[in-house]
Amino acid sequence: xxxxxxxxxxxxxxxxxxxxxxxxxxxxxxxxxxxxxxxxxxxxxxxxxxxxxxxxxxxxxxxxxxxxxxxxxxxxxxxxxxxxxxxxxxxxxxxxxxxxxxxxxxxxxxxxxx
Amino acid sequence: xxxxxxxxxxxxxxxxxxxxxxxxxxxxxxxxxxxxxxxxxxxxxxxxxxxxxxxxxxxxxxxxxxxxxxxxxxxxxxxxxxxxxxxxxxxxxxxxxxxxxxxxxxxxxxxxxxxx
Numbered sequence: 001x002x003x004x005x006x007x008x009x010x011x012x013x014x015x016x017x018x019x020x021x022x023x024x025x026x027x028x029x030x031x032x033x034x035x036x037x038x039x040x041x042x043x044x045x046x047x048x049x050x051x052x053x054x055x056x057x058x059x060x061x062x063x064x065x066x067x068x069x070x071x072x073x074x075x076x077x078x079x080x081x082x083x084x085x086x087x088x089x090x091x092x093x094x095x096x097x098x099x100x101x102x103x104x105x106x107x108x109x110x111x112x113x114x
Numbered sequence: 115x116x117x118x119x120x121x122x123x124x125x126x127x128x129x130x131x132x133x134x135x136x137x138x139x140x141x142x143x144x145x146x147x148x149x150x151x152x153x154x155x156x157x158x159x160x161x162x163x164x165x166x167x168x169x170x171x172x173x174x175x176x177x178x179x180x181x182x183x184x185x186x187x188x189x190x191x192x193x194x195x196x197x198x199x200x201x202x203x204x205x206x207x208x209x210x211x212x213x214x215x216x217x218x219x220x221x222x223x224x225x226x227x228x229x230x
Contacts, residue, residue, distance in 0.1 A: 009154060032216045043118070043204055043221030044157075051216040090156065100145070100208075100215035101172075106156035 002027045002093050006105035014113050019078040021108050023065075023091035026072065031093045033074040034102065035065055038088040047089075050074060061085070086112045116141045120205050120222035126230045127192065127199060135190045135225045137205035144209065146188040147219065150174060151202040160203075163188055192227065202226050 007022040032051050036044040048059025055067045065076045088109050092102040118139045127133045145164050149157040159172030163182040177196025182188055192199045206219040
C-alpha cells in the first residue's frame with residue numbers, strides 16, 4: 001500500500017520569502033514521487049518528479065524537491081516566492097513494480113502576500 | 115499541441131438526469147483516468163482504463179459509468195444514482211501501462227458539475 005501526507009492545508013508566505021511545502025510518503029517499495037500545481041479552475045500540471053536518479057530534483061518555475069529516504073519525505077521548495085506561485089500544490093506517489101495508479105495527497109494551498 | 119480536452123467546462127444536472135462528461139486526448143497515451151475533486155479532499159479516483167474496451171473501478175465508482183471504445187476517448191457518465199454529484203471532475207492520461215509507474219499524468223482543465 002502507499003499513502004501521501006501533506007502537512008498543512010494552507011501555507012502563507014510573503015513575496016520574496018522561502019517557500020516550503022511538506023510531503024511525507026509511505027511505500028513498501030522504492031517510490032516514484034511527483035509534485036503537481038493547480039491554478040484556479042484548471043487541471044494539474046507537473047512541476048517535477050523523482051524516479052530514483054538524483055535525490056535533488058529541479059522542476060519548472062524555480063521549484064525543487066529533495067528525496068530523503070530516511071525521513072520518507074519529498075518536500076518542495078523555492079528560494080523566493082512570487083505572486084504567480086499562488087496555487088494549490090499536490091504531492092503524489094506511485095510504486096515501482098506495483099500499481100501504477102498514483103496516490104495523491106490532499107493538497108496545500110500556497111498564499112503569497114505582497 | 116498535444117493535450118487533453120474536457121467538455122463542457124460547466125455542466126448543470128437536473129434531478130433524475132444522467133449527464134456525460136467528455137474527455138479526448140491526442141497524446142497517444144494508453145492509460146486514462148477520471149478523478150473527482152472536492153474542496154480539501156484532494157483527488158479521488160473514479161475509474162481508469164489501460165486499454166481500449168477495458169476499464170476498472172477506482173475508489174468511488176458508485177453512481178458513475180465509463181466507456182473506452184477508442185484510445186483517444188474516455189467519457190464519464192454521472193448517473194442519477196450519484197446523489198451528490200456537485201464537484202470538479204478531472205480527466206487525465208499517462209503513457210504506458212502497469213510497468214510505467216514513473217510516468218506522470220497529464221490533466222485536462224476539468225468540468226465543474228452542479229445540480230439545478
